Amino acid sequence: xxxxxxxxxxxxxxxxxxxxxxxxxxxxxxxxxxxxxxxxxxxxxxxxxxxxxxxxxxxxxxxxxxxxxxxxxxxxxxxxxxxxxxxxxxxxxxxxxxxxxxxxxxxxxxxxxxxxxxxxxxxxxxxxxxxxxxxxxxxxxxxxxxxxxxxxxxxxxxxxxxxxxxxxxxxxxxxxxxxxxxxxxxxxxxxxxxxxxxxxxxxxxxxxxxxxxxxxxxxxxxxxxxxxxxxxxxxxxxxxxxxxxxxxxxxxxxxxxxxxxxxxxxxxxxxxxxxxxxxxxxxxxxxxxxxxxxxxxxxxxxxxxxxxxxxxxxxxxxxxxxxxxxxxxxxxxxxxxxxxxxxxxxxxxxxxxxxxxxxxxxxxxxxxxxxxxxxxxxxxxxxxxxxxxxxxxxxxxxxxxxxxxxxxxxxxxxxxxxxxxxxxxxxxxxxxxxxxxxxxxxxxxxxxxxxxxxxxxxxxxxxxxxxxxxxxxxxxxxxxxxxxxxxxxxxxxxxxxxxxxxxxxxxxxxxxxxxxxxxxxxxxxxxxxxxxxxxxxxxxxxx
Numbered sequence: 001x002x003x004x005x006x007x008x009x010x011x012x013x014x015x016x017x018x019x020x021x022x023x024x025x026x027x028x029x030x031x032x033x034x035x036x037x038x039x040x041x042x043x044x045x046x047x048x049x050x051x052x053x054x055x056x057x058x059x060x061x062x063x064x065x066x067x068x069x070x071x072x073x074x075x076x077x078x079x080x081x082x083x084x085x086x087x088x089x090x091x092x093x094x095x096x097x098x099x100x101x102x103x104x105x106x107x108x109x110x111x112x113x114x115x116x117x118x119x120x121x122x123x124x125x126x127x128x129x130x131x132x133x134x135x136x137x138x139x140x141x142x143x144x145x146x147x148x149x150x151x152x153x154x155x156x157x158x159x160x161x162x163x164x165x166x167x168x169x170x171x172x173x174x175x176x177x178x179x180x181x182x183x184x185x186x187x188x189x190x191x192x193x194x195x196x197x198x199x200x201x202x203x204x205x206x207x208x209x210x211x212x213x214x215x216x217x218x219x220x221x222x223x224x225x226x227x228x229x230x231x232x233x234x235x236x237x238x239x240x241x242x243x244x245x246x247x248x249x250x251x252x253x254x255x256x257x258x259x260x261x262x263x264x265x266x267x268x269x270x271x272x273x274x275x276x277x278x279x280x281x282x283x284x285x286x287x288x289x290x291x292x293x294x295x296x297x298x299x300x301x302x303x304x305x306x307x308x309x310x311x312x313x314x315x316x317x318x319x320x321x322x323x324x325x326x327x328x329x330x331x332x333x334x335x336x337x338x339x340x341x342x343x344x345x346x347x348x349x350x351x352x353x354x355x356x357x358x359x360x361x362x363x364x365x366x367x368x369x370x371x372x373x374x375x376x377x378x379x380x381x382x383x384x385x386x387x388x389x390x391x392x393x394x395x396x397x398x399x400x401x402x403x404x405x406x407x408x409x410x411x412x413x414x415x416x417x418x419x420x421x422x423x424x425x426x427x428x429x430x431x432x433x434x435x436x437x438x439x440x441x442x443x444x445x446x447x448x449x450x451x452x453x454x455x456x457x458x459x460x461x462x463x464x465x466x467x468x469x470x471x472x473x474x475x476x477x478x479x480x481x482x483x484x485x486x487x488x489x490x491x492x493x494x495x496x497x498x499x500x501x502x503x504x505x506x507x508x509x510x511x512x513x514x515x516x517x518x519x520x521x522x523x524x525x526x527x528x529x530x531x532x533x534x535x536x537x538x539x540x541x542x543x
Contacts, residue, residue, distance in 0.1 A: 025121030039216030060115025106158035375437035
């Protein structure tokens with residue numbers, strides 16, 4: 001009786017549903033449902049497009065702008081290197097030698113989701129629809145599974161709860177390090193298989209029995225075998241039929257501590273292929289055959305399209321024996337000095353052009369004499385025209401007075417004079433064309449996921465250094481010239497860049513609207529702000 005009498009006297013406040021919807025934006029999914037949505041998006045994207053791209057982020061601000069700027073074709077990557085360097089639990093910069101803990105990729109993804117949600121809600125509040133914050137995929141680095149099935153399971157479950165729909169796990173041993181550091185070690189293939197099986201088990205725990213069919217979450221089998229030096233010892237390796245056995249340099253014996261065997265280096269005289277390449281093909285195709293990954297990744301010491309092609313072709317030749325197929329993920333690492341490699345390679349083609357090309361059809365000449373792996377037969381019309389003009393100047397022994405800028409290939413800056421030759425221009429144009437074609441060439445080989453692992457680190461570091469360098473000399477002009485003016489122009493183009501209005505993008509307007517909804521008088525905090533006043537002044541000047 002008391003409970004009925006009490007409940008009948010209670011009046012519950014009911015919020016206005018339209019106000020709630022406006023405050024919460026259009027993103028009404030979270031956790032597992034968000035992961036499924038992103039998985040469906042990526043699967044559909046790949047049915048109609050050759051490749052999807054990822055950019056490494058460690059902050060939500062970067063991720064929002066990757067999504068907005070990428071327009072459904074570029075997604076954020078919460079990578080181990082950037083987490084180690086910028087976002088780890090120790091709150092200090094650390095090398096990529098497994099300082100990341102299993103929950104940190106998911107923690108980083110949670111920040112990404114929170115920022116994406118707020119950007120979407122702000123956009124809805126402002127009646128703006130220039131950015132789509134739904135259609136993107138989220139990639140994460142789960143290291144080598146921390147060499148522990150339980151930690152792998154924990155990391156995958158946390159990742160799925162945080163909206164991550166694609167994850168790569170590598171085959172290094174317990175002393176994991178960045179793929180571009182030396183003296184890397186591998187674990188035996190059965191250890192790697194166990195880690196990958198744990199990851200798949202965890203995904204099906206979270207997503208149910210439909211996961212193997214729906215592929216909401218995809219795993220990437222990454223190998224470091226191409227440049228690894230040693231493998232963790234296991235008695236199983238002594239079996240002649242073991243997949244790793246033939247790649248071990250048994251004559252060298254054990255490492256000094258008795259824990260490792262050394263891997264063969266160089267070229268296999270029987271096949272003419274690199275031992276590391278053959279081992280990479282064997283290990284990752286094995287994992288795909290077991291149904292534990294649908295994408296593969298071979299970490300490489302430089303940007304070599306020949307290795308990339310040989311690898312993915314080798315994997316799929318092996319898989320074709322069991323009527324299977326895998327696609328590749330390629331790491332466009334900032335650890336590569338792209339200028340050095342591509343400029344040196346460009347000199348070879350420039351020499352052929354200047355010595356052998358006479359007159360006529362330059363595109364046809366490139367198709368016959370260029371490197372089709374690098375796409376020399378696909379240079380665009382602008383590139384062909386630039387080359388033709390430079391070839392004419394070369395024949396006339398012409399030089400150009402040239403003011404070098406930060407955008408010029410740094411190799412040219414070592415010239416003692418301030419002149420640039422037509423030969424330099426030819427090399428520069430070859431580099432430009434080959435880099436522009438790099439992704440398309442990869443896609444033609446079978447790579448449908450392309451990644452720059454740590455751009456945020458360099459964008460932030462270089463941008464802040466350059467600003468500080470000029471700020472102490474030129475004051476606020478340095479900021480206006482380098483940042484504010486180009487940022488405002490990008491914002492006014494109305495193409496999705498929003499962060500020029502920094503008060504708005506932190507959610508000031510959302511808080512104001514919330515206060516209005518609940519009846520607080522504190523609801524005009526954007527009104528009269530410098531942000532809105534400056535916008536009004538610009539509008540008045542235009543009219």
